[in-house]
Amino acid sequence: TPTSIMVGTGKGAENGILIKGGEHLEKAHALNAIVLDKTGTITKGEPSLTDVITATGEISEEELIRLVASAERSSEHPLGEAIVKGAKERNMDLVEPQNFEAIPGHGIVAAIEGKALFIGNRRLMSSENIDISTLEKKVDELEGEGKTAMLVAVDNKAVGVVAVADTVKETSAEAIQALRSMGIQVIMITGDNRRTAEAIAKQVGIPPEDVLAEVLPQDKAREVNRLKEKGQVVGMVGDGINDAPALATADVGFAIGTGTDVAMEAADITLMRGDLRGVAASIKLSRATMRNIKQNLFWALIYNTLGIPVAALGYLSPVLAGAAMAFSSVSVVTNALRLKRFDPYRDFRKEEKATFRLVPEPARRRE
Numbered sequence: 001t002p003t004s005i006m007v008g009t010g011k012g013a014e015n016g017i018l019i020k021g022g023e024h025l026e027k028a029h030a031l032n033a034i035v036l037d038k039t040g041t042i043t044k045g046e047p048s049l050t051d052v053i054t055a056t057g058e059i060s061e062e063e064l065i066r067l068v069a070s071a072e073r074s075s076e077h078p079l080g081e082a083i084v085k086g087a088k089e090r091n092m093d094l095v096e097p098q099n100f101e102a103i104p105g106h107g108i109v110a111a112i113e114g115k116a117l118f119i120g121n122r123r124l125m126s127s128e129n130i131d132i133s134t135l136e137k138k139v140d141e142l143e144g145e146g147k148t149a150m151l152v153a154v155d156n157k158a159v160g161v162v163a164v165a166d167t168v169k170e171t172s173a174e175a176i177q178a179l180r181s182m183g184i185q186v187i188m189i190t191g192d193n194r195r196t197a198e199a200i201a202k203q204v205g206i207p208p209e210d211v212l213a214e215v216l217p218q219d220k221a222r223e224v225n226r227l228k229e230k231g232q233v234v235g236m237v238g239d240g241i242n243d244a245p246a247l248a249t250a251d252v253g254f255a256i257g258t259g260t261d262v263a264m265e266a267a268d269i270t271l272m273r274g275d276l277r278g279v280a281a282s283i284k285l286s287r288a289t290m291r292n293i294k295q296n297l298f299w300a301l302i303y304n305t306l307g308i309p310v311a312a313l314g315y316l317s318p319v320l321a322g323a324a325m326a327f328s329s330v331s332v333v334t335n336a337l338r339l340k341r342f343d344p345y346r347d348f349r350k351e352e353k354a355t356f357r358l359v360p361e362p363a364r365r366r367e
């Protein structure tokens with residue numbers, strides 16, 4: 001019934017849920033697994049530099065920040081931006097790297113003042129055969145706090161660690177709780193290391209077994225596919241360029257409206273409010289729409305099953321038959337219009353009244 005879909009899609013738009021086509025609204029009711037990107041989706045995606053640790057005697061803290069931030073100047077990664085911002089706040093003079101290369105899912109390599117710099121995760125250090133044993137304990141500790149710790153090596157020697165922290169969105173925990181209570185499995189996916197990922201997951205109520213960590217950017221789509229192959233109907237929620245293939249692979253892709261244009265193009269539904277409650281609201285709207293369609297089918301069936309025998313027995317005058325048919329379509333439309341009163345955010349509003357929080361926040365765009 002196109003009327004119900006039309007009303008449902010309009011209802012979505014009214015609530016900041018932009019649906020690219022009726023079929024996506026239809027499909028969303030069946031979702032039973034939702035994969036959430038960590039950075040920028042569960043968290044705010046505004047990381048800041050929190051810790052600078054030097055291996056004893058190797059280098060001063062100032063020099064470490066200066067070198068690392070100079071290298072990260074060429075990086076477009078949010079982690080790099082956070083480090084540069086942190087250095088600027090400390091009034092450091094940065095230099096231009098002579099050479100720069102980003103290694104997706106690992107970190108960066110740069111040449112600065114004749115020194116070779118490697119900045120990144122354990123995987124990067126081990127692929128370069130750099131011994132990190134003196135710093136490992138510190139890294140574990142930072143990760144346990146939910147921070148992203150990046151190891152720094154100068155000329156193949158580990159000299160320090162810089163850590164960056166991001167905070168979870170205020171609405172993430174309640175949205176994830178709502179999804180779980182709707183019978184949907186909620187999974188976190190991230191390129192970040194397992195310890196950090198689990199610490200963040202814990203803050204929003206996702207158990208460790210539902211955390212997919214250390215997933216390379218190009219492998220996110222494959223993880224979504226793997227769930228689909230297990231028979232799950234999978235939704236993917238993301239904000240970044242590297243989420244785009246996974247968004248396209250999922251049965252329904254949701255883009256965070258404050259994220260990148262690339263993610264929005266790849267997604268089926270864009271959440272203008274920029275938070276995860278929109279995912280639960282979308283699925284509720286989809287379920288209400290499908291219910292509405294079934295009701296319409298039911299009424300159409302009733303009219304027909306009553307009408308046909310009556311007509312066959314010759315009791316149905318043409319006038320009456322016409323009237324019944326008209327009434328049947330009117331009742332379908334009226335029922336579809338009932339959907340107009342549906343509020344996909346109702347349950348969240350209830351809770352908000354209790355906590356005096358204002359809703360909805362207008363979406364803020366990030367470039």
Ligand SMILES: Nc1ncnc2c1ncn2[C@@H]1O[C@H](COP(=O)(O)OP(=O)(O)OP(=O)(O)O)[C@@H](O)[C@H]1O
Nearest residue numbers: 038039075077080105106107119120121190191192
């Ligand atoms: N510019 C960079 N500087 C230092 N380390 C980096 C940089 N880019 C990536 N890394 C390292 O590689 C890891 C994986 O990066 P990736 O971009 O795949 O995921 P992420 O941004 O950490 O998380 P998410 O997948 O949630 O967005 C990072 O956690 C970090 O340790």
Ligand SMILES: [Cu+]
Nearest residue numbers: 037039040240
């Ligand atoms: Cu992200």
